[in-house]
Amino acid sequence: MNWIVLVIAGLCEVGWAIGLKYTEGFTRFWPSVGTVAAMLVSVALLGVAMRSLPVGTSYAIWVGIGAVGTVVLGIVLFGEAANAGKLVSVGFIIAGIAGLKLAGD
Template sequence: MAWILLVLAGLFEIGWAVGLKYTEGFTRPLPTTLTVIAMVISIFLLGLAVRTLPLGTAYAIWTGIGTVGTVILGIVLFAEPATAVRIGCITMIVAGIVGLKLAA
């Protein structure tokens, strides 16, 4: 159950990270509200997950999910560059996430 909570926390992290772009510096009320809600949910779920998972592992996986998802959505939604170096770095992050999961 803790792993499911951690994955959900990571997905909400992606949501708030992408949401930051839509807030336009916290000047748009609806995107700002949704972004803050996603932040709170993400941190709450992470907090629940670390009750049973090792803190370092959980935090690294949470940030890894958020990083990979945010980079992918940046490429898809905001036409950020999808260079070989960026894709290679994403691959290394995913490998690290898998490694941490297997080691936990």
């Protein structure tokens, strides 16, 4: 169950990272409210997951989910470059996340 909580925390991290773009430097009220809410939920769920998961693994997976999700949504939503170097790097992050999960079992 804590792995599911950790994944949801990572997805909330993606939400606030993308939300930052829409806040325009926290000058837009509703995007700012949503972004701060996603930040709070993300960190709270990370804390819940860390009750039983190792801190290093939890944090690395949380950041990895956030990084991969943010890169993918940056490409999809904002037309950022999807070059080979970027995609290979994202693949390495995904491999690292899988490796940490497998090594923890």
